[in-house]
Amino acid sequence: MSRWTLPPERIPSAWFNVAPHLTTPVQPPLHPATREPVGPDDLAPLFPGPLIEQEMATAPWIDVPGEVLDILRLWRPTPLARAIRLEKALGTPARIYFKDESVSPAGSHKPNTAVPQAFYNAGDGVRRLTTETGAGQWGTALAFACAQFDLECAVYMVRASFEQKPYRRVMMETWGGSVVPSPIDEPDHPGSLGTAISDAVRDCAGRADSHYALGSVLNHVLLHQTVIGLEAREQLTLAGERLPDIVIASCGGGSNLGGIAFPFVPDAGVRLLAVEPASCPTLTQGRFDYDFGDVAGFTPLMAMYTLGHDFVPPSIHAGGLRYHGDSPLISALVRDGRMEAAAYPQGKVFEAAVAFARAEGKVSAPEAAHAVRAVIDEALAAKETGEERVILFNYSGHGFLDLSAYDDHLHGRLIDESA
């Protein structure tokens, strides 16, 4: 046996809230103007009530609405697979398991939060969501989710990606989303996540029928992703394992990492590892401080690891990992020593991705390939010491729309930029 599925009725019926399990509570976000703690009223123009409650929740479990489960069942529970052929290729005594989040409609873990966000907004009477997207992973997930609840979806897409990588734009449009290159008022500007956030927030602030949706960083987003780790835990038991020795995931804003790792935070013996690009080394080289979530300084200040909100990472292929900050929950776990972090240059990452593709057949998204890199190094360390280590990692998305990155790697055109 090398793959464990669960029947659709076994999707977790409650999300796991990591907040009560932190050694020291997360510091509250601060209002960008007053620098006072942000309250629910400050967030009401952007988010519906239930999401604001989840953002500040202290309860250990939060029920998943039935209407959300109905849609998650289109692809969840996702399979847990054992990478036996990779183990063999490495000659390691480690047992390597991965949670396959690439099977979602959008091809990544992002719909796990897009669906409940669309649901709660629809229930709040909102008719339209605005958001920003870089290469398009988050925008496609939100466009898919909006189609399920008859919501309009307006996506501001970084102009350079809009023009050079049209495929995810086409996916958003296939699901009925409208996609506009950002910045909207400067047609010669290549854009950035910073300009796209500004465009999306400005659009939504000007219209009573619209709210804004975010794909990572915030507490409620990571909460929604915990279905990943909860399912993996149950599937590991089916596979005859007790607990993993280490849980590994890539980290940009922190959502796929939080999703798989948070349910294991209470298990003191389980190591948790965040993997980031060497060119955007937030957790490994950043400082823990209050900083803005966006480049322009419109958002609340959050207590997190940051490279500074004006940090511009080089244009690596793993667009989803190019973020100057990190989820405050992830940051707190790293600061308190409960979670480790490692950084890799992209050449080493693509070497691992090719090895994984040849052994297991799966072409990873560049983001997921960061996790694969760390997994291979852990497995080789286990070989060194002869340990039967159990490794669990999050295969957060496929790379079918990122093949130009493989092309660059295979033909020696990959640039290893570091910060």
Added chain:
Amino acid sequence: MSRWTLPPERIPSAWFNVAPHLTTPVQPPLHPATREPVGPDDLAPLFPGPLIEQEMATAPWIDVPGEVLDILRLWRPTPLARAIRLEKALGTPARIYFKDESVSPAGSHKPNTAVPQAFYNAGDGVRRLTTETGAGQWGTALAFACAQFDLECAVYMVRASFEQKPYRRVMMETWGGSVVPSPIDEPDHPGSLGTAISDAVRDCAGRADSHYALGSVLNHVLLHQTVIGLEAREQLTLAGERLPDIVIASCGGGSNLGGIAFPFVPDAGVRLLAVEPASCPTLTQGRFDYDFGDVAGFTPLMAMYTLGHDFVPPSIHAGGLRYHGDSPLISALVRDGRMEAAAYPQGKVFEAAVAFARAEGKVSAPEAAHAVRAVIDEALAAKETGEERVILFNYSGHGFLDLSAYDDHLHGRLIDESA
């Protein structure tokens, strides 16, 4: 419940041979020069013994080797899903089920035969396989399979696709395949499947360490695909259905159609429907006759529906359905009235694909979208008559590498060429 999985140990352990179930036996292929029936010796330079035996087999079941099962288990059994949200959107009393072959490493049903073909060739001492590919679905599947058995894989890719659609080329290279634009000796020629077959056969004929591999049409290829229908049959029972009223799949050479439909041939009450493009209407407008499998007339003559081996179909997006002929087994079933056929122009096909994507979240390959079109029409017919029809179709592949087709459709640039 809307999705049924089977555990990895429930992959069918034998392939279903449809030959003994035909009303009249398939006429033998004829040698291109002598026009005498082709024997095993004629095929030995191209294929290993076990595949030649399977090509001519009359036994009802043929065992799947354990080494093949080990690799198929990387993604099989594939899920069977019920398209409840599509049913609701159509307001139909029909129950629509689809077999999801898009979850394979290459994203389509093609690896189901690429893996056993690579296995038998490796067992025969062959070190290298050659093949042709158009847009790249078959070439990616074979490159993946060769990587599993340490075989070299040389793919001759139609030059126009090689230059304009590089993504599947990159996938082949990621798995270690080498990809050469065809025709190799005329760098200004855009190429065609015909030139690519010639290049691949010529390469393999000149080298003792090489064999040739084909991705559709031949009996052994369709045999390997029957795992699809065998699994679907078992999953329908889990879903509480007895048998489908109709089984639908797109048809180019016939491999995904044969795969899902053959196991239902003995069930007289089950309708079987082949769906082809109006611009390449082999089964609906072709004649039943002996014809060459390739444009140049190198291959044996096969008894099949054909538009003539010199027919050049217009350049539609469903590249996998642009074939002048059809599998002899499929052709025999249509000729004998056991299987029906329908043809659609691509505009109607993409309308259906968008409806399916919005309802179920899945972005179909243009080939699979032909099946979706026919499914929607069957479901609407059931609505008309108020029948509780059970529809099963093969979702043969995803469209993540075909999004430019959706772009053309959504922005009014799709051309409806007919033959």
